[in-house]
Amino acid sequence: MEIQGSDQIGSFKADHAGLSRKGKLPDAIHEMEKQMIEKAMVRSGGNQRLASEILGITERMLGYRLKHYGLKF
Numbered sequence: 001m002e003i004q005g006s007d008q009i010g011s012f013k014a015d016h017a018g019l020s021r022k023g024k025l026p027d028a029i030h031e032m033e034k035q036m037i038e039k040a041m042v043r044s045g046g047n048q049r050l051a052s053e054i055l056g057i058t059e060r061m062l063g064y065r066l067k068h069y070g071l072k073f
Contacts, residue, residue, distance in 0.1 A: 034069045037062070046073040 036055060044050035052062040066073070 033065070034071070037065055037069065037071060041066075041071070041073045048073075 037051070040051040040054040041048075044054060048059055048062055048066075052059045055062065057065075065071075
C-alpha cells in the first residue's frame with residue numbers, strides 16, 4: 001500500500017488497492033473477532049470455558065461477545 005502526504009497538514013492520500021470505502025479498519029477487526037470466536041467455539045465443542053481459554057479472554061467477555069454478535073452454540 002502506498003501512502004503519500006498531501007500539501008495539507010495531516011492529510012494523506014492512500015492507494016486502497018481495490019478496497020471499497022466500507023472496508024474500514026473497525027469493521028475488519030469486528031469481522032476477524034467474530035470469526036475467531038466462531039472457530040474457538042467449534043474447536044471447543046461449544047464449551048465456553050475452553051473457548052475463552054483458547055481466545056485468551058474471560059468467560060464473561062466471551063459471553064458478552066457471543067451475545068453482541070448474535071452467535072449461538
